[in-house]
Amino acid sequence: MASGKTTTIGKLARRLREEGRSVLLAAGDTFRAAAIEQLDGLGRAQRPSCVAQHAGADPAAVVFDALQSARARGVDVMIADTAGRLHSQSHLM
Numbered sequence: 001m002a003s004g005k006t007t008t009i010g011k012l013a014r015r016l017r018e019e020g021r022s023v024l025l026a027a028g029d030t031f032r033a034a035a036i037e038q039l040d041g042l043g044r045a046q047r048p049s050c051v052a053q054h055a056g057a058d059p060a061a062v063v064f065d066a067l068q069s070a071r072a073r074g075v076d077v078m079i080a081d082t083a084g085r086l087h088s089q090s091h092l093m
Contacts, residue, residue, distance in 0.1 A: 026066030
């Protein structure tokens with residue numbers, strides 16, 4: 001499902017930072033090879049923080065941790081990257 005979701009998240013985070021908002025990224029796509037590294041790299045390049053866990057971790061746990069972190073830090077916007085899914089893959093939702 002390579003439709004550019006992670007890249008779009010990076011661009012959106014950059015735009016929000018340019019507008020003066022604090023941004024936290026959540027690397028919830030724990031299934032795709034290099035997805036965590038890609039999002040973390042985008043985060044470091046643009047300075048928003050990125051919450052991530054190891055490959056294969058529970059995506060819901062990653063997003064939950066990121067939300068808790070965003071609240072604790074007073075972050076304006078949290079954006080979660082997730083794995084692409086088709087409507088026919090309801091067992092993966």
